[in-house]
Amino acid sequence: xxxxxxxxxxxxxxxxxxxxxxxxxxxxxQSQDLVSSLETVFSLKSTKNAQAxxxxxSKGKLELTHGVAPNSDIVVSMDFDNPKASTHMSGQxxxxxxxxxxxxxxxxPLPNWADSAKRFWAMTCNEPNVPAKxxxxxxxxxxxxxxxxxxTATEIIGRSAVLEDVLAGNTxxxxxxxxxxxxxxxxxxHLAGLSQAGQKIMLGELHG
Numbered sequence: 001x002x003x004x005x006x007x008x009x010x011x012x013x014x015x016x017x018x019x020x021x022x023x024x025x026x027x028x029x030q031s032q033d034l035v036s037s038l039e040t041v042f043s044l045k046s047t048k049n050a051q052a053x054x055x056x057x058s059k060g061k062l063e064l065t066h067g068v069a070p071n072s073d074i075v076v077s078m079d080f081d082n083p084k085a086s087t088h089m090s091g092q093x094x095x096x097x098x099x100x101x102x103x104x105x106x107x108x109p110l111p112n113w114a115d116s117a118k119r120f121w122a123m124t125c126n127e128p129n130v131p132a133k134x135x136x137x138x139x140x141x142x143x144x145x146x147x148x149x150x151x152t153a154t155e156i157i158g159r160s161a162v163l164e165d166v167l168a169g170n171t172x173x174x175x176x177x178x179x180x181x182x183x184x185x186x187x188x189x190h191l192a193g194l195s196q197a198g199q200k201i202m203l204g205e206l207h208g
Contacts, residue, residue, distance in 0.1 A: 003035045004061045007204070014080070015053050015064045016204040017170075018044070022055075022062055024116075024168050025108035034105060036060045040098040042074035042091075043067075051080060073098050076106070113138055113160045114145060116167035120198070121147040123206040129193025131186060138163055154186030154194070169201030 005023045007015050025031055038057050045052035045068055054069040055062055068075060073095040078087040087106075092099035110116065117136045124130050125148060133148035137157045146153065156163070156173070162181050166173050174195035176182035184191055200206045 002060075003032050006061065006063050008063075008065045011064065012066050013203055014051050015066050017202055018053050018055075019062075019064050020169050020202055020204050021110075022064075022105075024110055025105075026062075027111055028108075031108050032060075034101060034108075035062065038098070038101045038105070040073045040095065040102065041069055041071050042076065042098070042102050043069060043072040044076050044078060044080075046080050047077050047088075048079065048081075074102050076102070110164045110168045110170070113163035113167060116164055117145050117147070120167040120169075120201070123201060124194070124197035127193060127197040127200070127206075129189050130197055131190040131193070134194075136163065136167070154190050155184070156194075157183035157185070166198065169198055172202070173198050 003026050005019050005026065007019050011019070026035065035057060039059070041054065041056045043052055043054045052066065052068045054065050054067060054072060056065075072091070074089060074091040076087050076089050079085045089099060089103070111119070121134065131148070131154040132150035133146065133153045135144050135146045135153045135155045137144040137155060138160050139157060140159050158166075158176070158181065162176065165171050166176055166182065172195050173182065174191060177184045177191065197206070
């Protein structure tokens, strides 16, 4: 069974961001099996502001809407800016099976950086201000992948975990470069173009 991820019409950015994350993490067969055996409604809400998203899981489909639904079995409070930070879950004592499966769903890994790099290039190569050639270098694996054609290559350099995150569209390339978590060789015009293209992936405007 292929799990379908859908959003409400005119979904706000937060809903579209999480829809993109679920589509990516559900690419693996074992992830599909996890959702196919789960039926529940759960919500994710910010620990910093009023942002929230509700996920209804039924018959192998994830439907995302904004806000916290009153019929949510599980409510997870989390820092949306730092998904790896500790979370608080309510409702697990009344719905232990659903809570366990929701926890597994939220911790599903992203595709590896190499697969995400191929997907990223296929979706963004024709976007405005994206360079004709890009080289992506993974420092902890000591290997590089190049895409496109041309003499001058833009290079994106980082550890596998950081590359997985940015190439999947989970975070903006520009922010990581400014924060020193990602190294970049190339023009600012191309960096802006790559970052804007990544934002389109994040918001579900580009699929692949």
